[in-house]
Amino acid sequence: MLAMNFFCGPFFNCVGYTKRDLRAFVVMLFCMLLGPVSLANAQELTVNEQYDAAFLEMYEDVGNLDKTFRFAELAIAVGDLEGAVAALERMLIIEPDLPQVRMQLGTLYFQLASYAMALTYLNAVVAHDEVPDDVKQSAQDLITQIDALTSPHRFNGTVVAGVRYQSNANGGPMTQNIRLFGGSAVLDEEYTHQSDWDVSLAGQFNYVYDFETEPSMTLETGVSAYSSWQDTQSQVDTTLFELQVGPRVIFTPKPGTALDLRPYAVVNDMALGGKDSFEGIGAGLDLA
Structure with missing residues (x-):
């Protein structure tokens, strides 16, 4: 006996379908859903195949700058930055006066964190007379970033x-009637709870100097400060200050392991209502 199912809906007329028809319909839906994924994989393979083909073309005609540059573009597209660098540098051997190639090399070396080589090419771009101003500015922007990344001085801060x-x-009681030394007492109203507005300012600033030694050694200084000013309850105006300074040494006895040692001195101060209420000096040690 042949089993029959029926579909009825707003987009279908009531039509009888066999189970074989339904299976075919489900397979068609899966093909439609998986089609874009398969297409994306095919496109990815196409880029890799173009990269391989471009390498062979460049290898067979090493003096052709167009083929070499095409290979460099595809090498960047597939993530082979070192291969792109080698191809572009070979172009400069054949034709040294190619500022656009030097710009590309400077960018690639920057991405590879080889900052000394990047500066060599980027400075040449900036010094070239025929390079457009916007390209020179792009090169200068990268030079500025490299200077910041390679500087032994690092500073950061936050202000809130x-x-x-x-x-x-003022943290006062809700009523004037209180217990004091076992007896009853009456507070002046000014010492009971008082509402008020305040403005606060907080800052955290850190400075690090890198001695660029092995093992790694830096001098770290941190300053924290906080102040709040009341509108009427000035007796609870608060000021906090802390200074920490000390070296940090990182030992690497073997690959994958590190010993982080940071001795430091600390100075702090607290004022309440405009009067010093606490001062301290000490030392500490961070070990990780």
């Missing part, structure tokens, strides 16, 4: 400001 309302800014 805020405004706050407190229903009990």
Whole structure:
């Protein structure tokens, strides 16, 4: 006996289908869904195949700059930056006056974190008389980034400001009647809970100097500061300050292991209501 199923819906007329028809319909849906994935894989393979073909063409005609540059473009596309560098440098051997190639080499060496080589090519681009101004600016921007990355001085900081309302800014009791030394007492109203607004400012600043030695040694300085100013309850104005300074040494006894040693000195100060309430000096050791 032949089994029959029926589809009824807003986009279909009620038509009878066999199980074989339904299986064919499901297979067709899977093909439609998987088609884009297969197409993407095919395109990826096509780029790799073009890369391989371009290498063979360049190898067979090493003096052809167009073929060499085409291979370099495809090498970058597939992630072979070293191969692109080798091809572009071979172009400069054949034709040294190619500032666009030097710009590309400077960019590739920057991506490879080979900053000394990148600077060599980028400085040549900036010094070339026939290079357009926008290209020179791009080269100069990369030079600026390299200077920042390779400088022994590193600085960073964060500043945060805020405004706050407190229903009990002075931390006073809710009533004037209190217990004091076992007896009853009455506070002046000014010492009970008082609402107020305050403005606060906080900052964290860090400076690191890299001695560029082996083992790695740096001098680290950190400053933290916080201040808040009340509108009327000035007796609870608060100022905090802390300074930490000390060297950091990182030992690498063997690959994959490291010993991070950081001794430091610390100085801190706290003022409440404009008067010093705490001062401290000490030392510490971070070990990781």
